[in-house]
Amino acid sequence: MSVLLEVRELVKHFPIKSGLFGRVTGYVRAVDGVSFKINGNTVFSLVGESGSGKTTTLRCILRLIEPTSGEILLDGRDVVRLKGKEVKWFRRNVQAVFQNPFLSLNPRMKVRDLIGEPLKTHTEMSDDEIHRKVNDLLAMVGLPSAVANQHPPSLSGGQAQRVAIARALSIEPRLLLLDEPTSALDVSVQAQILNLLMELKERLKLAYVLVTHDLSVVRYLSDYVAVMYLGRIVEVGSVVEIFNDPKHPYTLALLSSIPVPDPNVKRLRRRLTLPGEPPSPINLPHGCRLSSRCPYASNECMVKEPDLIRVSDTHYVRCIKVVKG
Amino acid sequence: MSEESLLNISNLTIHYHTVEGVIKAVRNVSLNVSRGESLCIVGESGSGKSTLGLAISLSLPRNAVVVEGSMVYEGVDLFKLSPPERQRYRGREISMIFQDPATTFNPLFTIGEHLVDILRHHFGVSMDEAVARAIELLRKVQLSDQDRILRAYPHELSGGMLQRAAIATALSTNPKVLIADEPTTMLDVTTQSQILELINTLKQEFGLTLLLITHNLGIANEICNRTVVMYAGALIEEGPTDEILLNPLHPYTAKLIKAVPTITKEQGRLSYIPGMLPDLRNPPAGCPFAERCEFATRYCNSSSIKRVQVSPGRRVACILHGAEA
Numbered sequence: 001m002s003v004l005l006e007v008r009e010l011v012k013h014f015p016i017k018s019g020l021f022g023r024v025t026g027y028v029r030a031v032d033g034v035s036f037k038i039n040g041n042t043v044f045s046l047v048g049e050s051g052s053g054k055t056t057t058l059r060c061i062l063r064l065i066e067p068t069s070g071e072i073l074l075d076g077r078d079v080v081r082l083k084g085k086e087v088k089w090f091r092r093n094v095q096a097v098f099q100n101p102f103l104s105l106n107p108r109m110k111v112r113d114l115i116g117e118p119l120k121t122h123t124e125m126s127d128d129e130i131h132r133k134v135n136d137l138l139a140m141v142g143l144p145s146a147v148a149n150q151h152p153p154s155l156s157g158g159q160a161q162r163v164a165i166a167r168a169l170s171i172e173p174r175l176l177l178l179d180e181p182t183s184a185l186d187v188s189v190q191a192q193i194l195n196l197l198m199e200l201k202e203r204l205k206l207a208y209v210l211v212t213h214d215l216s217v218v219r220y221l222s223d224y225v226a227v228m229y230l231g232r233i234v235e236v237g238s239v240v241e242i243f244n245d246p247k248h249p250y251t252l253a254l255l256s257s258i259p260v261p262d263p264n265v266k267r268l269r270r271r272l273t274l275p276g277e278p279p280s281p282i283n284l285p286h287g288c289r290l291s292s293r294c295p296y297a298s299n300e301c302m303v304k305e306p307d308l309i310r311v312s313d314t315h316y317v318r319c320i321k322v323v324k325g
Numbered sequence: 326m327s328e329e330s331l332l333n334i335s336n337l338t339i340h341y342h343t344v345e346g347v348i349k350a351v352r353n354v355s356l357n358v359s360r361g362e363s364l365c366i367v368g369e370s371g372s373g374k375s376t377l378g379l380a381i382s383l384s385l386p387r388n389a390v391v392v393e394g395s396m397v398y399e400g401v402d403l404f405k406l407s408p409p410e411r412q413r414y415r416g417r418e419i420s421m422i423f424q425d426p427a428t429t430f431n432p433l434f435t436i437g438e439h440l441v442d443i444l445r446h447h448f449g450v451s452m453d454e455a456v457a458r459a460i461e462l463l464r465k466v467q468l469s470d471q472d473r474i475l476r477a478y479p480h481e482l483s484g485g486m487l488q489r490a491a492i493a494t495a496l497s498t499n500p501k502v503l504i505a506d507e508p509t510t511m512l513d514v515t516t517q518s519q520i521l522e523l524i525n526t527l528k529q530e531f532g533l534t535l536l537l538i539t540h541n542l543g544i545a546n547e548i549c550n551r552t553v554v555m556y557a558g559a560l561i562e563e564g565p566t567d568e569i570l571l572n573p574l575h576p577y578t579a580k581l582i583k584a585v586p587t588i589t590k591e592q593g594r595l596s597y598i599p600g601m602l603p604d605l606r607n608p609p610a611g612c613p614f615a616e617r618c619e620f621a622t623r624y625c626n627s628s629s630i631k632r633v634q635v636s637p638g639r640r641v642a643c644i645l646h647g648a649e650a
Contacts, residue, residue: 049513186369191584191597220586257518259543263567274515
């Protein structure tokens with residue numbers, strides 16, 4: 001399968017301005033050299049905690065903010081440099097669903113108009129055709145057609161998120177960016193949305209980039225996972241490699257800090273708790289970014305930041321301890 | 326049971342008066358809390374779990390009305406306390422921490438001012454003594470650099486540090502019961518595991534009775550030996566946490582457990598709960614879960630279902646398990 005999206009050495013530094021004249025006194029290094037590739041019809045997840053840069057990466061891909069440097073290639077064309085009509089081409093192929101549907105959907109618009117709007121912008125469809133297409137889309141995301149005449153505030157969280165998904169998929173994009181798509185929902189509703197996303201991916205041959213802090217959602221949906229810490233990918237691999245054979249101490253710590261609702265598992269899990277909190281992304285530590293909190297860190301770790309080291313064709317890890325065992 | 330009963334809630338019913346009508350948030354809840362136990366109250370949004378927590382700490386908002394029921398704490402009916410007695414109870418007997426530690430503190434005062442204020446109010450100690458005790462408390466919640474924290478304003482601390490400070494504030498009056506309402510929901514997972522560990526340690530050290538309110542079954546599994554499950558204002562199942570997770574009796578509990586994606590294994594389609602929470606302005610007379618339940622019979626809707634004991638310490642409100650209709 002061919003590469004759909006490629007991100008090369010993506011960097012986004014936010015300047016910190018202070019004083020009366022807004023002098024730049026430093027930079028928040030939110031994303032600091034992130035690279036990955038995604039094939040069609042696969043789900044690639046970016047996981048990490050707040051400040052890891054996962055959402056900034058997603059916002060750069062979506063063209064909501066301009067990267068400081070680096071390239072984002074869709075079908076080999078650099079997304080950052082697109083102009084005019086080309087932007088429209090990009091939007092037809094890439095759509096997004098956000099965490100809170102009540103913020104991403106205009107409360108004054110009817111569901112029918114919300115879902116039909118991208119069709120009006122991007123296609124030559126007649127009003128009749130759009131009307132029928134909206135009904136089809138509602139059925140596709142499992143909503144009754146009566147919902148079409150309602151406004152978002154009268155919907156439940158799960159229903160509103162389905163509307164957001166229908167709207168994003170209306171113009172048949174190939175890539176859907178999902179930013180914490182179920183974090184605002186209750187468990188029983190979350191399960192419905194996750195099932196729906198899984199079904200749609202198979203049926204419409206979609207690719208997803210999923211950004212979330214919830215590793216159980218990642219495990220359920222993803223094919224490949226990149227774990228981010230302080231603006232860098234520290235480990236990337238297939239979902240099985242990351243969850244069954246994590247190599248980086250940070251991945252290990254993340255996995256072992258998830259409370260699991262199974263009494264039989266509770267007693268078997270090895271626990272790795274990282275002390276302290278992530279350092280400031282303004283003053284990053286020398287060497288490996290985890291070295292200040294890592295229980296396995298040696299002097300060598302404080303000096304030079306390791307490159308991504310190959311474990312398998314799909315599994316890479318940024319830790320020197322892996323090579324030495 | 327052999328444990329000494331500390332708090333006995335019977336037939337508690339709480340309504341909220343709102344512009345949209347009267348919301349019956351907690352209905353007929355009876356619950357016995359033993360001294361020194363850690364009890365988890367599990368439920369989704371709208372289950373009434375937080376309202377129950379606020380009721381126990383005598384902190385219900387003004388539009389809440391206790392329609393019926395009693396809460397007896399160490400032989401004293403809490404609803405009959407005079408205002409000064411209520412205030413003493415709220416600090417010295419029971420303390421509460423909340424989901425968002427930033428709202429626990431007044432942003433205009435330092436952490437130290439909060440702590441010293443409480444210590445002087447409750448114990449009438451001198452300024453120096455209060456500061457010394459405050460430093461000791463910050464040490465107990467494993468915050469290093471206590472002098473700096475005392476002088477810090479809430480916005481200067483990270484979420485994890487602020488939640489530690491909130492725990493220090495809650496424990497400053499040396500309460501017997503700590504109610505924690507979703508204490509880690511706003512935090513990153515590695516910070517969450519630190520805070521949960523801290524709560525566990527302090528529970529032992531202070532000999533606390535812990536009431537943990539959460540939607541996260543994994544947290545219930547790791548922290549609490551006993552769990553009660555709430556749905557639409559009703560307490561539907563009660564028992565040892567392990568038994569509830571391994572062998573849930575109420576169909577809602579069973580469905581909820583199956584709806585949670587997990588990091589420990591690959592899953593096919595997640596099971597989910599069809600339908601929606603009943604309207605709490607007009608909750609059904611019978612089992613609140615009946616209209617979403619695949620096992621529902623005509624008896625389920627008829628009259629209210631009483632909880633029955635199925636084994637020692639194990640109660641469930643479902644006619645499948647012999648509850649009387």
